[in-house]
Amino acid sequence: MNKFDYYNPTRILFGKDRLGELDKVVPANARVLIIYGGGSVKKYGTLSKVQESLGDRVVFEFGGVEPNPRFETLMKAVAIAKEEAVDFLLAVGGGSVLDGTKFVAIASKYEGEDAAELLKYGFAGPPVEEALPIGTVLTLPATGSEMNSGAVISYEKAKWPILHPLTFPQFSFLDPELTMTLPKAQVANGIVDAFIHVVEQYVTVPVDARFVDRTAEGILQTLIEVGPKTLADPDNYAARANMMWCATMALNGLIATGVPQDWTTHMIGHELTAMFGIDHGKTLAIIQPAVWKVRKEMKRAKLLQYAERVWGITEGSEDQRIDQGIERTTAFFEELGVATHLQSYGISASQIDAIVSQLEKHGMTALSESHDVTLEVSREILLQAM
Numbered sequence: 001m002n003k004f005d006y007y008n009p010t011r012i013l014f015g016k017d018r019l020g021e022l023d024k025v026v027p028a029n030a031r032v033l034i035i036y037g038g039g040s041v042k043k044y045g046t047l048s049k050v051q052e053s054l055g056d057r058v059v060f061e062f063g064g065v066e067p068n069p070r071f072e073t074l075m076k077a078v079a080i081a082k083e084e085a086v087d088f089l090l091a092v093g094g095g096s097v098l099d100g101t102k103f104v105a106i107a108s109k110y111e112g113e114d115a116a117e118l119l120k121y122g123f124a125g126p127p128v129e130e131a132l133p134i135g136t137v138l139t140l141p142a143t144g145s146e147m148n149s150g151a152v153i154s155y156e157k158a159k160w161p162i163l164h165p166l167t168f169p170q171f172s173f174l175d176p177e178l179t180m181t182l183p184k185a186q187v188a189n190g191i192v193d194a195f196i197h198v199v200e201q202y203v204t205v206p207v208d209a210r211f212v213d214r215t216a217e218g219i220l221q222t223l224i225e226v227g228p229k230t231l232a233d234p235d236n237y238a239a240r241a242n243m244m245w246c247a248t249m250a251l252n253g254l255i256a257t258g259v260p261q262d263w264t265t266h267m268i269g270h271e272l273t274a275m276f277g278i279d280h281g282k283t284l285a286i287i288q289p290a291v292w293k294v295r296k297e298m299k300r301a302k303l304l305q306y307a308e309r310v311w312g313i314t315e316g317s318e319d320q321r322i323d324q325g326i327e328r329t330t331a332f333f334e335e336l337g338v339a340t341h342l343q344s345y346g347i348s349a350s351q352i353d354a355i356v357s358q359l360e361k362h363g364m365t366a367l368s369e370s371h372d373v374t375l376e377v378s379r380e381i382l383l384q385a386m
Helices: 019-025 046-053 071-083 095-107 115-124 184-202 210-232 237-250 264-276 280-294 300-311 318-335 349-361 375-384
Strands: 011-014 031-036 058-062 088-093 134-138 150-155 158-163 171-174
Touching (some): 011 237, 019 046, 088 095, 095 150, 095 158, 115 150, 184 210
Antiparallel strands (some): 150 158
16 A cells, blocks of 8 residues: 545535534534525525524525536635625535535635636645635535535636645535435436546556455445436435445545546546536546556556456456456446447547647646556547547
């Protein structure tokens, strides 16, 4: 195992009918800004339950955070937070709302001239010392943002990662019943997103991290078991609960401890979303199988382990087992209703040069756990994904 630090201060309140406990975890005299996305939290009563639970606190609202939250939209929330002297942020929604709220938390305390500068530090995180505290009510399990310090913000036709220890939520409410009204496409995207979060940390190179490997494999096996059930039976609480906790555990840092991480799929996928508006989860389903096909030799040991331990594939040559593992993964995504090729989304081979140019523009020239996925390798991956 590699050396590591692990820190996660987020309190999870999991299970049905927990929103009444907001009163216990939000500071009594807080001036609260509730941040949410579209109208679903109003339509299904989640927002009114949150408002009721906050009691006599001074509460402001900001709605309209879009999927792949835009910097320009979030700055409007920042303006409210500053003008109204807000001292607590409450995100109600899915990963985009939670990500956007993290940016608002930092930008609301930022004293520089241009808050866009906060996005330029990447995974190193901006050099800030203060942020507004955050709580979350999760309605769409997928990104793991409810229990990590990361966010991805859209700005100038690109997606910018931003991480900082101050943006860990103080608490997150996870009620599986709040996910039962989600459209099937969103649920499927969430399953894929969680699945790829795991393999980005697991299908790398062996470092004898046995606990982490077994935990990652358990998450993957659970997603395979319950994913189709959540789509076939939206009211299946057990399936929803297991899927929700898997999505959280996939990216709260636990299965990253002591192991190398890849993230090639995410970096290329971000460009597809920024350029063509393809849902984030769908971009991951397109790119991940292609990454494994192109990077088979480098990832051979872990691909064999993945094929055996996750899919139970033990017969055939090494290449045959690896290929079967990739095929089973692709079939799983397709079973969820998520297409796995660029051409299914109207993207042709003639557009690959433009995608590669964007990767170069954003500094994505040495991707993967070994930093040897060059622009030419990324081009090969994209061609494989056609």
